[in-house]
Amino acid sequence: MSNETIGSVSCEACGVSADVAQTKRGKGRYLYTRCPECGTDQRTGKAVQTRLWHSTVWREGKKPLSPPPNVSERQEQPEKEPKQELEDFLPTTEKEPIAEEKKNFGVLKTIATVAGLGLVVVAASLKGA
Numbered sequence: 001m002s003n004e005t006i007g008s009v010s011c012e013a014c015g016v017s018a019d020v021a022q023t024k025r026g027k028g029r030y031l032y033t034r035c036p037e038c039g040t041d042q043r044t045g046k047a048v049q050t051r052l053w054h055s056t057v058w059r060e061g062k063k064p065l066s067p068p069p070n071v072s073e074r075q076e077q078p079e080k081e082p083k084q085e086l087e088d089f090l091p092t093t094e095k096e097p098i099a100e101e102k103k104n105f106g107v108l109k110t111i112a113t114v115a116g117l118g119l120v121v122v123a124a125s126l127k128g129a
């Protein structure tokens with residue numbers, strides 16, 4: 001038997017309206033969701049519990065027994081930083097030499113490969129002699 005639905009919230013995974021319930025046993029009294037598309041989500045992490053506590057639309061006359069123990073006073077929104085490339089951190093004068101070094105490394109790899117193949121051919125001919 002499942003716990004009583006006390007509210008609803010948009011499912012974090014698919015966006016469908018999910019039922020919110022609260023556990024009645026245990027130390028945590030954590031909130032959890034039942035999404036018709038994704039199923040039950042019983043994660044107890046701080047970010048999930050804080051989102052549920054602050055984003056749930058509580059049903060009339062239905063309040064949670066108590067906030068989960070790890071809920072923040074305010075809903076924390078992690079700041080997303082734009083993805084930056086390594087070259088963005090280098091001074092502009094150093095960008096060109098790095099491109100040149102990559103080109104030189106490619107040439108060195110080719111020379112090493114050809115030399116290695118040459119050694120294999122020489123070793124095979126000596127073995128057969």
